Amino acid sequence: MSHEKLPLEAFFNKIEELKPKFIERLSKAVSIPSVSGDETLRPQVVEMAHFLSGELKNLGFHDIQLRELGVQPPPVSDPNLKLPPIVLGRYGSDPKKKTVLVYGHYDVQPALKEDGWATDPFKLTVDESNDVVYGRGSTDDKGPVLGWLNVVEAHNELKLELPVNLVVCFEGMEESGSLGLDDLIAKEAKQYFAGIDTTCISDNYWLGTKKPVLTYGLRGVSYYQVAISGPGADLHSGIFGGVVAEPMTDLVKVLSELVDTNGNILIPGVNEMVAPVTDKEEGLYDPIDFSVEELNAAAGSETALYQNKKDILKHRWRYPSLSVHGIEGAFSGAGAKTVIPAKVIGKFSIRTVPDMDPRKLDELVIGYVEKVFAKLNSPNTLKAELVHDGNYWVSDPFNDSFTAAAKATEDVWNIKPDFTREGGSIPITLTFEKELGTGVLLLPMGRGDDGAHSINEKINISNYINGCKTLGAYLHYYSKA
Numbered sequence: 001m002s003h004e005k006l007p008l009e010a011f012f013n014k015i016e017e018l019k020p021k022f023i024e025r026l027s028k029a030v031s032i033p034s035v036s037g038d039e040t041l042r043p044q045v046v047e048m049a050h051f052l053s054g055e056l057k058n059l060g061f062h063d064i065q066l067r068e069l070g071v072q073p074p075p076v077s078d079p080n081l082k083l084p085p086i087v088l089g090r091y092g093s094d095p096k097k098k099t100v101l102v103y104g105h106y107d108v109q110p111a112l113k114e115d116g117w118a119t120d121p122f123k124l125t126v127d128e129s130n131d132v133v134y135g136r137g138s139t140d141d142k143g144p145v146l147g148w149l150n151v152v153e154a155h156n157e158l159k160l161e162l163p164v165n166l167v168v169c170f171e172g173m174e175e176s177g178s179l180g181l182d183d184l185i186a187k188e189a190k191q192y193f194a195g196i197d198t199t200c201i202s203d204n205y206w207l208g209t210k211k212p213v214l215t216y217g218l219r220g221v222s223y224y225q226v227a228i229s230g231p232g233a234d235l236h237s238g239i240f241g242g243v244v245a246e247p248m249t250d251l252v253k254v255l256s257e258l259v260d261t262n263g264n265i266l267i268p269g270v271n272e273m274v275a276p277v278t279d280k281e282e283g284l285y286d287p288i289d290f291s292v293e294e295l296n297a298a299a300g301s302e303t304a305l306y307q308n309k310k311d312i313l314k315h316r317w318r319y320p321s322l323s324v325h326g327i328e329g330a331f332s333g334a335g336a337k338t339v340i341p342a343k344v345i346g347k348f349s350i351r352t353v354p355d356m357d358p359r360k361l362d363e364l365v366i367g368y369v370e371k372v373f374a375k376l377n378s379p380n381t382l383k384a385e386l387v388h389d390g391n392y393w394v395s396d397p398f399n400d401s402f403t404a405a406a407k408a409t410e411d412v413w414n415i416k417p418d419f420t421r422e423g424g425s426i427p428i429t430l431t432f433e434k435e436l437g438t439g440v441l442l443l444p445m446g447r448g449d450d451g452a453h454s455i456n457e458k459i460n461i462s463n464y465i466n467g468c469k470t471l472g473a474y475l476h477y478y479s480k481a
Contacts, residue, residue: 006476008411008469014154015468022150022468023133023461025055027124029106029142030135036084036107036176039077045084045172048106052087052145052170059152061089061168065192069180083180084172088192091152091166098197098479099165101436103428104145105174105203108137109453116455132458139446139459144202144467145170147445151472163479167196174203174428182431189435198401198478199432202471204444205452207420211289212409212470214402215442217317217421218429220352220392222361225328226254226369227345230380235340244340245378248330251344254382257372258348259322263305263315265350267368270320270361275354277318284397285310288418317421320356324348351423352392362386390427393440400481401441408473412466443474 015022034048035041049066056064066085084107111121119125121136137143148168155162173179185193206213228247235244259265290309296302306312315321328345331337350361369384396402397419409417429440445467451457 005411006473006480008473008476010158011154011160011472011476012412012469014158015150015465015472018150018154018157019461019465021153022146022465023124023126025146025150026133026135026138026143026464027126029146030124030137031122033111033122034084034107034137034172035110036173038110039081042081042084045107046082049085049087049170049172052106053089055146055149056087056089056168059091059149059156061091061152062093063192064089067184069184072179086172086181086184087168087170089168091168092162093165097163097165098481099167099195100475100478101167101169101193101196101199101432101438102148103169103171103199103201103203103432104148105141105171106145107172107175108140108142109175111136111455111457118456121455121457126461128461131461133461133464134456134458136457138457139205139450139463140452140457141174141203143459143464144445147202147464147468147471150468151475154468154472163476166475167193169193178428181428185431185435193436196436196438198438199436199440200401200405200443200471200474201426201429201432201440202443202445202467203426204422204442205446205450206444206448207288207290207418208294209447209449211415212413212417213420213444214397214405214409214417215420215422215444216397216402217354217394218392218425218442219317219320219421219423220356220358220390221349221425222352222358222365222389223347223349223387224365224384225345225347225387226251226382226384227343228254228373228380228382229343231340231342234342237338237340240340245380246340247344247380248327248341250373250376250378250380250382251327251346253376254369254372255324255346255348258324258369263321265320265322267322267364269364270350270356273356273360274319277314280398284419285313287416288313288420313420316423318353320353321351321423322348323351347387352389354392354394356392358389358391390425391430392425393429393433394421395433395439395441399439401439401478404477404481405441405443405470405474407477408470411473412469443471445470 032048034045065088069083072081072083124135126133228251230247325347329341366384373382446459
């Protein structure tokens with residue numbers, strides 16, 4: 001792709017000019033408490049879907065559909081609770097243009113003023129002097145979703161043709177497991193989503209607060225549990241201590257053999273599955289703006305296992321990790337209770353990376369746990385199993401879509417973006433890639449300190465407005481790739 005700058009000044013100026021209108025649009029969206037995890041708020045989630053479809057209609061989208069997904073599977077208190085619809089829409093259908101699918105979600109995490117919010121979470125609070133707006137969903141993911149609509153509006157006002165065909169797919173259950181979306185994508189791959197050239201998702205964040213990023217990889221997760229059972233019921237340690245085999249003692253032994261204090265996974269064969277870091281990939285870490293101080297600040301402690309940027313980032317994004325999460329069935333309250341639990345369940349997960357095969361990982365993990373337990377010669381019984389898993393995702397950061405996004409970012413922010421991965425998972429990236437056979441780009445709008453699932457969620461006004469410019473510029477550069 002040529003690296004000459006496209007003449008986008010008029011578009012950027014129009015975005016600036018429409019800033020009050022775009023903030024007003026975000027204000028309306030934030031005021032709808034579309035919390036997917038709260039059954040009592042389901043009507044508001046549906047209201048948010050209708051709000052979006054109305055906005056799409058006003059902007060000149062066509063083939064707008066609210067796709068029903070049926071009733072929500074258990075556990076739910078209302079067996080007739082309907083899932084919120086998927087909002088689909090198209091803008092343009094020129095066979096000579098490339099077609100870009102944009103995905104986002106219109107549901108949000110729960111939020112109550114009494115959780116510790118400084119403002120009403122469902123009323124957008126604008127603080128111009130500090131360049132911030134506060135409100136639930138402002139950064140995750142209503143701001144980015146509206147960003148795409150703002151881009152179209154700016155083009156309409158300029159009577160400037162959108163350089164690509166745009167297809168939107170907005171869901172209302174992302175914060176509650178994206179129920180029904182995988183099936184819809186598979187069903188529509190050759191129909192509504194036919195002819196898609198690439199997919200762009202804006203539902204993640206910069207690594208820090210100063211420098212924009214493009215994200216080309218996410219770790220996966222495999223979550224396991226180990227149950228150890230012994231006595232028929234909980235027992236009194238004064239009567240049975242020292243005369244029966246205690247499940248808790250066995251479990252602590254087993255869990256202690258999974259990972260060491262320095263984070264090294266002790267299960268043979270796991271590290272051998274990890275793809276080696278290439279020289280080209282190694283080079284992506286050099287310019288990244290990050291430090292051990294930032295890690296310590298985010299952790300609220302000085303407990304970092306690594307003291308340099310590259311090691312920290314590779315162990316966050318590029319290498320697997322094993323975390324022990326908890327023990328079910330054990331006494332955990334305040335005070336002293338002299339009980340021997342009859343059955344305890346230890347829970348742990350492994351964050352997975354290329355080229356780890358999840359089924360081979362299951363075999364290694366379960367086989368190893370059984371072997372460690374067998375060495376104890378305990379009369380108790382053990383059962384180890386996978387609870388759930390989601391695969392890792394990695395894209396080519398040097399492809400047309402990423403190159404276009406990098407150019408757009410540089411135009412808007414006057415700096416080359418960092419190419420990052422993330423330690424967590426966004427399973428839907430894989431679904432789009434697999435079902436549509438296209439690449440996926442993660443193009444974040446917000447900053448690393450936005451507090452997406454926390455109290456006082458915010459987005460910087462400059463990120464919201466410059467984010468709109470970046471999304472629009474990306475479409476222009478991608479159309480020329």
